[in-house]
Amino acid sequence: MIAATSIDESSPHYRGWRVVLACFLMAFFMFGFGLYGQGVYLAELQRAHGWPGTLVSAASTFSFLLTSVLVIFTDDLLARIGLRSLILCGLSALGASTVLLALMAATWQLYLAYALMSLGWTGMGTVVIATVLNSWFERRRGLALSLAFNGATCGGIVLVPVLLSLTGSIGFRSAMLATTMAMVVLLLPVIVAFIGWPAETSPAPGRGGPAGGARPTHSRKALLGNPAFWTMVLPFAIALLAQMGFIVHQVTFLEPVIGRSAAGLAVTIMATMAVVGRLSLGLFVDRLDPRLASAASMTSQAAALFVLLQSTSPTVLLACCAVYGFSIGNMITFPPLIIQREIGRDAFAAAMGLGTSISGIVSAFGPGIVGLARSLTGDYTMAFALCVVLDLVAAGIVLWRPKPRGEAQREGEGMSAS
Known part of the structure; x- marks a missing residue:
């Protein structure tokens, strides 16, 4: 139990909510530049x-693949250089990446820029955000994570249109430099002023707190050999694979059926519902079993895709996208809640880093698998049906709760004795 539970986490004066604000802004710029902005870079660099x-x-x-490797070592970096230093390094790397994207003239600079972006993900991505909020909250952890990760969706909703608008008026180079400067001006003082571990909490092993330099005490090999860990990681990797596949191919599927403008509206509705889903679930997720809630979310996405395949009505298709979007954001909110409950605080950063890496690598194949299925069959029916099956399989796996090895061994000895 962390020290923060002895005070009122619901109070607006609790310092943890300022940490949530800092994490919201980190997610806003990290996902805005590092994920949603990549479509802008693709078009502008080609042009x-x-x-x-x-x-x-x-x-x-x-x-994305480099990021999936680097996040494995988040707990080591927290232990070696500390939380605030890691985040500032991430901010510096992301800023250098976006400046280089604006000024580049050679292809090798393109890969350097994207490598720096991976370092940015390591310092300001989901693992760091989840780890720091895990240390500040116990009773309101779900709400804190939901609010902070909404910054990710808002980054796509706000930053990308701003980039496009500025690019049209002052050019891509100036737009990237201006938004990078805005990021540094907003984030730097917030990180310095608000980010840190709770002062009352002695640093857990591997957390890079005031005692610093302590090495993590958990073995990644032990985590990989723990069946319970896989029931926390594998279902979300599978669900995200299906989710990434649908998101990337959504417009291509909908445009011939309902038109370009309606397909664009469907994307907006889905993104908006992702925010609504995080906020609404965040209000009471701390009172829910996160495994049951995860299974319900995965099942709802499967149902939305199934209905989407059966209809050509614009109203029904938009409604399906809204239902699907409601659970999109929660796919990165649930894993830290489950890991904290079942693995604990001391192993949290190691488990989150390893789990995020596995999910990132697996989900990266989603768009390719959906595209391949469409190419082989000529339409999206089989491709999205596969996504439905993957979501249902993921929902079944996340409900499986392997017994701790010690408990299972004691039961086996008891049966042998009898």
Whole structure:
């Protein structure tokens, strides 16, 4: 139990809510530049340099895969350099990446920019955000995570249109430099003023708190050999694979059926519902079993996709996208809640880093698998049906609760004795 539970976490004066604000802004810029902004970079770099789309897309894939490797070592970095230093390094790397994207003139600089973006993800991504909020909240942890991770969706809703608008008026280079400057001006003082571990809490092993330099005490090999850990990681990796596949192919599927403008509206509705879903669930998620809630979310996405395949009505299709979007954001909110409850605080950063890496690598194949299924069959029916099956399989796995090894061993000895 952390020291923060001895005070009122619901009070607006509790310092943890200022940490939530800092994490919201970190997610806003990290996801805005590092994920949603990549579509803008693809178009503008092709236009400015004449580079083929495959070259820029390959750099994006390289960045996501490198990120999935680097996040494994988040707990080591927290232990070695500390929380605030890691986040400031992440901010510096992301800023350097976006400046380089604005000024680049050669293809090697493209890959350097995307490598720096991966370092930004390591310092300001979901693992760091979940780890720091886990230390500040016990009773209101779910709400805190929901609010902070809403910054990710808002980054796509706000930052990308701003980038596009500025690019149209002052050019891509100036737009990237201006938004990068705005990020540094907003984030730097917030990180310095608000980010830190709770003062009352002695640093857990591997948390890089005031005692610093302590090495993490958990073995990643032990985590990988723990069946319970896989029931926390594998279902979300599978669900995110299906989710990434649908999101990337959503417009291509809907446009021939309901038109370009309605397909764009469907994306907006889905993104908006992702915010609504996080906020509404965050109000009472701390009173729910996160495994049951995860299974319900995965099942609702499967149901939405199933109905979507059966209808051509614009109203029904938009409603399906809204239902699907309601659970999108919660796919990154549930894992830290389950890990904290079942693995504990001391192993939290190690488990989150390893789990995020596995999910990132698996989900990266989602768009390709859906695209391949469409190519082989000629339409999206089989591709999205596969996504339905994957969601249902994920829901079944997350409900499985392996017994701790010690307990299982004692039961086995008891049966042998009898």
